[in-house]
Amino acid sequence: MRSNSFGPKASWGLKLxxxxxxxxxxxxxxxxxxxxxxxxxxxYTFPLPGITFKWFGIALxxxxxxxxxxxxxxxxAVATIAAxxxxxxxxxxxxxxxxxxxxxxxxxxxxPIALPGxxxxxxxxxxxGGFDIPFSFWTIVIGHATFCVVVVYNNVLAxxxxxxxxxxxxxxxxxxxxxxxxxxxxxxxxxxxxxxxxMLAFAxxxxxxxxxxxxxxxxxxxxIWIFSQLTRPRDRPVxxxxxxxxxxxxFVPIFLAQRLSAQSSDTEGxxx
Amino acid sequence: MLNRAxxxxxxxxxxALALLLGPPMIYMVVVYLGALFNLLIxxxxxxxxxxxxxxxxxxxxxxxxxxxxxxxDIFKRTTVMAAAVTVADALIAFPLSYYTAKFASPxxxxxxxxxxxxxxxxxxxVRVYAWKLILAQEGILSWFINLLHLDGVLSWLLSxxxxxxxxxxxxxxxxxxxxxxxxxxxMILPIxxxxxxxxxxxxxxSGDLGAKPLQTFRTVILPLAFPGVVAGSIxxxxxxxxxxxxxxALGNSKFFIGMAVYSYQGTAGNxxxxxxxxxxxxxxxxxxxxxxxxxxxxxxx
Amino acid sequence: xxxxxxxAIRFNQVSRYFGDVKxxxxxxxxxRDGEFFSMLGPSGSGKTTCLRMIAGFDRPTSGQIFLYGxxxxxxxxxxxxxxxxxxxxxxFPHMNVADNIAYGLMVKKVNKSExxxxxxxxxxxxRLTGFGKRKPSQLSGGQRQRVALxxxxxxxxxxxxxxxxxxxxxxxLRQQMQVELKSIQQRVGIxxxxxxxxxxEALTMxxxxxxxxxxxxxxxxxxxxxxxxxxxxxxxxxVGTSNLIGGEVAKRLxxxxxxxxxxxxxxHLGNVNSQPEAGMVSLDGAVRDVVxxxxxxxYLVETEGGIDLMVVEQNLKTTSMDVLSVKGQKVRxxxxxxxxxxxxx
Numbered sequence: 001m002r003s004n005s006f007g008p009k010a011s012w013g014l015k016l017x018x019x020x021x022x023x024x025x026x027x028x029x030x031x032x033x034x035x036x037x038x039x040x041x042x043x044y045t046f047p048l049p050g051i052t053f054k055w056f057g058i059a060l061x062x063x064x065x066x067x068x069x070x071x072x073x074x075x076x077a078v079a080t081i082a083a084x085x086x087x088x089x090x091x092x093x094x095x096x097x098x099x100x101x102x103x104x105x106x107x108x109x110x111x112p113i114a115l116p117g118x119x120x121x122x123x124x125x126x127x128x129g130g131f132d133i134p135f136s137f138w139t140i141v142i143g144h145a146t147f148c149v150v151v152v153y154n155n156v157l158a159x160x161x162x163x164x165x166x167x168x169x170x171x172x173x174x175x176x177x178x179x180x181x182x183x184x185x186x187x188x189x190x191x192x193x194x195x196x197x198x199m200l201a202f203a204x205x206x207x208x209x210x211x212x213x214x215x216x217x218x219x220x221x222x223x224i225w226i227f228s229q230l231t232r233p234r235d236r237p238v239x240x241x242x243x244x245x246x247x248x249x250x251f252v253p254i255f256l257a258q259r260l261s262a263q264s265s266d267t268e269g270x271x272x
Numbered sequence: 273m274l275n276r277a278x279x280x281x282x283x284x285x286x287x288a289l290a291l292l293l294g295p296p297m298i299y300m301v302v303v304y305l306g307a308l309f310n311l312l313i314x315x316x317x318x319x320x321x322x323x324x325x326x327x328x329x330x331x332x333x334x335x336x337x338x339x340x341x342x343x344x345d346i347f348k349r350t351t352v353m354a355a356a357v358t359v360a361d362a363l364i365a366f367p368l369s370y371y372t373a374k375f376a377s378p379x380x381x382x383x384x385x386x387x388x389x390x391x392x393x394x395x396x397x398v399r400v401y402a403w404k405l406i407l408a409q410e411g412i413l414s415w416f417i418n419l420l421h422l423d424g425v426l427s428w429l430l431s432x433x434x435x436x437x438x439x440x441x442x443x444x445x446x447x448x449x450x451x452x453x454x455x456x457x458x459m460i461l462p463i464x465x466x467x468x469x470x471x472x473x474x475x476x477x478s479g480d481l482g483a484k485p486l487q488t489f490r491t492v493i494l495p496l497a498f499p500g501v502v503a504g505s506i507x508x509x510x511x512x513x514x515x516x517x518x519x520x521a522l523g524n525s526k527f528f529i530g531m532a533v534y535s536y537q538g539t540a541g542n543x544x545x546x547x548x549x550x551x552x553x554x555x556x557x558x559x560x561x562x563x564x565x566x567x568x569x570x571x572x573x
Numbered sequence: 574x575x576x577x578x579x580x581a582i583r584f585n586q587v588s589r590y591f592g593d594v595k596x597x598x599x600x601x602x603x604x605r606d607g608e609f610f611s612m613l614g615p616s617g618s619g620k621t622t623c624l625r626m627i628a629g630f631d632r633p634t635s636g637q638i639f640l641y642g643x644x645x646x647x648x649x650x651x652x653x654x655x656x657x658x659x660x661x662x663x664x665f666p667h668m669n670v671a672d673n674i675a676y677g678l679m680v681k682k683v684n685k686s687e688x689x690x691x692x693x694x695x696x697x698x699x700r701l702t703g704f705g706k707r708k709p710s711q712l713s714g715g716q717r718q719r720v721a722l723x724x725x726x727x728x729x730x731x732x733x734x735x736x737x738x739x740x741x742x743x744x745x746l747r748q749q750m751q752v753e754l755k756s757i758q759q760r761v762g763i764x765x766x767x768x769x770x771x772x773x774e775a776l777t778m779x780x781x782x783x784x785x786x787x788x789x790x791x792x793x794x795x796x797x798x799x800x801x802x803x804x805x806x807x808x809x810x811x812v813g814t815s816n817l818i819g820g821e822v823a824k825r826l827x828x829x830x831x832x833x834x835x836x837x838x839x840x841h842l843g844n845v846n847s848q849p850e851a852g853m854v855s856l857d858g859a860v861r862d863v864v865x866x867x868x869x870x871x872y873l874v875e876t877e878g879g880i881d882l883m884v885v886e887q888n889l890k891t892t893s894m895d896v897l898s899v900k901g902q903k904v905r906x907x908x909x910x911x912x913x914x915x916x917x918x
Contacts, residue, residue: 010375017367022384024364025391025456028402031412035405044408046415084295093292099286105293108300108510114506115557116514118530123307126314126543146304149296166663169630172650173657174677175728177278178288184680188667200393207395209517215533223397230401230521240405244396254393256388276649282649 020098029247036240061240065225072222075137076205079144082271083201086195087152095160112147117210120146125214135217142209143215148201149177155197159190196260199253207250222246315547322330326543334544336550344534347552352511352530353444357451358505360457364452365504369460370493373467374475388464392457400521403450407522414440441522450518458507466500467493502567509560513553529553579642581606581732581764582627585635589622596622597846598788599636604732604766606641607756609766611775614785615811623785624734624768628657631652641731651680656725657734660741662717665711670696670720671705677728695723698757716745722757732764739754739774751778772812776800800836806916809834814883816840817916820876826854832916837885839912842872843905854913856906863900868897882906 010018035044039052059065089108094102112120124143132140167189171181209223216224222242229239281288293322318331337343372384372436391399406413430436430443437443470493507518516530529552537546584602588595597619604616606612612620625631626638629650637646645653656677664673672679674695675688683691687704696702699719709717718738725733739747755778758765772873775782776796784799784807785792792804803809808816819832827833842860849855858876865888872884884906888896 014367014375018371021364021368021456021460022387024453026387028399028406028453029391031405032398032402044411046403046410046412048473083297086299093289093296096292097289105297106720108305109296114510114561116510116530116535116550116553118514118516118533119308119311119554120304122537122543122550123311124534124544125537126547127307127310129543130314130570135567142303147297149300153296154531164661164663164666166659166661167665168658170659170663170665170724171676171680173628173630173655174680174724175651176676176680177275177649177651178281179274179278180680183677185665188665199786203393207397209397210515223395225519226397226401227517230397230517231523239401243395243401246395246398250276250394251390254390255386257393258389267454279649279652283647 007045011247032240032243036237036244037060038237038240041237043256055237055241056250059238059245061161062238063219065222065238065242067226068220068222071219072206075140075144075221076202078141079148079205080198080202082141082145084150084198087149087197087201087239088156088190088194090149091153091156091160095157109150109153117147121211121214124211127175135215135219137219139217140212140219140221143211144205147208147211148205151201151204152194155193155200156190159193163189176253192260196257199257203250203253207246296560300541303421313548314544315551317544319542324541334548338546338548343549346527346529346532349444349526350513350554353448353451354509356386356448357455357512360448360452361456361508362463362501362504364456365459365463366497366501367501369463369467370468370497373464373470374472385464388457388460391459396454397517399454400450400518403453404441404447404521407449409439409441409445437525442524444526447519447524450522451512451515454506454518455511457528458511459501459504462503462507463497463500465472465496466503470496499567502564506557506560508562510553510557513556514550580604580639581607582643582766583639584623585637585639587623587626587638589619589626589631590634595788597626597633598791600788602740602783602790602793603780604631604748604764605762607762609755609765609767609778610781611779611782612767612785613769613772613782613812615770618785619734620768620770620783620785624657624766626735626813627732627766628655629653633639636906654728654731655734656728656730657736658718658721658725661739662709662721662738664717664720664724666709668709669705669710670707670712670741671872672685673709673720674705674724674727676724681728691727692723695727698726698760699723713744715750718742718750722754726757726761726763728765729761732766733758735767738767739769739771747774748893754778765911776812782809785851786811802914803834803916806832806834809914809916816880816882818878818880818882820878822856822876822880826856827913827915829915834914834916835882835908835912837871837883839908840884841907842874842884842886843907845903845905847905849907852910853907856882857903858906859903860899863897865896872899873901874904876906879897 034048036055037051037053038048039050040044040048081201086121090105094105120143124146127133128135128139167185167218168181171185172178176184199201207223209227212224213227220228223246226242226246229235233239281291314326315334316330316332317326318334319325320327339423347567360419368388372388373382374385405411407544408414414423417426425438429445430438435444435448437446440446474492474496478492483491491554514530516528516534519526519528519531520534527535529549533546533549536542536549580603582602582604584600587600587602589597600619600623602623611838612623614620622631626633626646627640629648629652633646635642636852639645640653640655645655647688655727663675668676671689671692674692675683677899678688678691692705693702695768696705701716701719701720701723704712704716704720709720712720718741721738738754739750742750754765756769766780769777776799779796781793781795782795782799786788786807792799792808794802799808799812803812803815809815809817815834816837817834818826824830843855845857855874856876856878858874860872861875861881862873864871867888869885872886874882874884876882
């Protein structure tokens, strides 16, 4: 008789509970996908009264959606670039020197995601108002960059720490100056971390709504458009299509970023 | 040229550090901390009732307003909600993390981790929206409840003053479900991380020493996973405290902190009161973080 | 060894402090042109810090370092004609072996065909011909070691620094690499500075050795000098095994109570009745422990003064039965006066 049950087998109860948790995480999203096919325009009746594909076509025709989408993509792109630069600089500084206040820097960078989004949002809004800065594309970007920086920073710093420290010294020792060392040694080493961090930052910015509601003024990003539909539903079926689209478009970079991080830790394991 | 610049910086490590650190710090300190500080200052101003203008004079009267019964109610309601959501998330997250960390095959584990992480990053708004569909009166959940003939139970639950409401979507129960759902990944990942650090040999040792599985679970696994639970609770608690999208989206009629802040600064234009009110969650979170650090939760982040 | 008047490396009163810790404390040192020089010492003795200061990864808190007469104390690593073989090899994982080796040439803008030609040359030198296209992760530890060596040598540095490069290899491979390193050094004629904590390694390979202890150099000399004439109790104990004798016993044997060292293999084990020959001294004791080691036997003898002495004798005629039977017996120890080495202190 086995004296302990911690073999490879889990009990049925545990398996069931785990499966339940997993379904709870994912089934609701599938329900949105289901509703993109409903012919019902005014309610969320279930079971669906029928099946139609026309909403995809209608959504494609909507000018306002295209504008919102373009704005969201532009904001996410610029915020990601800013986050890549600022996050990498901060990670490099924290990695290379043991100066006083390293902890404080990590803490400062993490604040925008540790504090509720509404705090960042209302703080920025109040500051913009207080200094009479008009809302614009750039005020949205500034808001997004505050919480995107930490994503890049975390990814890049983790990679720096896994990188063999002596590689940088080896490069300098072999005659490369700091800039050459960055180009030929550091950059190739952190490239996938930058890619992963950048994609996560992009996904984060692309569907951010809380801070955006405070810094966007009259501009409508895609999440703001969805939010307005949530409070005053006018185009329910089109919203379903947009929701599914947002889910899919953010899924790709998130999935790739996950794979990238997993892969790079695998290959490092091999070389050891 | 670059060689000269590189050598110049080599001789001035502090300057090199300043060049690296300067841009991100200027951004974070000036834009972010500056804005937070500005908000703090505003919380000491007050709104002139008749003119609707903000008077820039130091006063504590705005903070005094926070202690009016209506606002205290909001704080109480939100904190209770955040605590309930945290507990529910921990209960749902634990089995899934435990299975993933200790029982799944390596291949299976890779996929489970991805399945857990993707909702963390994916659109929060869309995930709230999904529940608008599900909780709707004519929607899938009601259909399901009718199918199981549980509608009696549901209306009984909804008849309670504190948690009930006119429909599932409009009741605190509905909001509770949505919060539990959207913050669940934030609870799973820290628990998973802390469970992964429990070596399998420790479980075997405990079994070897004669502990029954349930004893091992209680005496070995739970204490070791506890920092993970606390770390996860930082997120679930903080996020619930400040959220206003979910209550607004569901059309909940009872105010929560986030909603109150949103409407004070928006429709009412009372920025000082909104600012003072956000200090609530900030203070609660700072206290929470201090306790969490005591409990060793930061290692599991 | 050439008699060039300019030393390859000269330390002038070099110190390096980390906060209050004096990692290197007022060190003066000369490394001659073309020699195989070892820095030997326990961890934390300052040897690696010295190496890092020669390479330029660290800068002296005070004092100067000269490379063939030129003060390089404050030059960045890429402006010093010195290359390093790292303990963990530090190969670039994203480049293949040939690109790793040619890296120093690439950053100096040597054209591609020349780079590849010289990389091949180096691969031949370290006996890895044909491995150029592989990634470092596809090599064994010993092969990575050779690539690291080739990469550092391709630039023809004036001085090559080796930071415990054999530490990660297993014993057999390490011994093989010791021989190979020495032969490569003789072929390329470059000054090698080799950091190690392994005294056997230092004795085998070096022309001269500096023994480091607590940020200072205890002794500099040839392996034979270091071994036969350790200048301090620390050196006597760290390099090989030594018996230290002081106080009353020392006074009786040498006329002075200053401490001296005597190597275990210099001591002969004799019958209690035998008399010392001319120039020998003797000390009585009892064998407390015997360890038979095949090639030789190690005895622990408790002597009159209460001092335990280690004695090693080759097993020329004896068998294990013979030597083990000595345990517990009274013996008289003899050694030549010339082998008495005052260690001061």
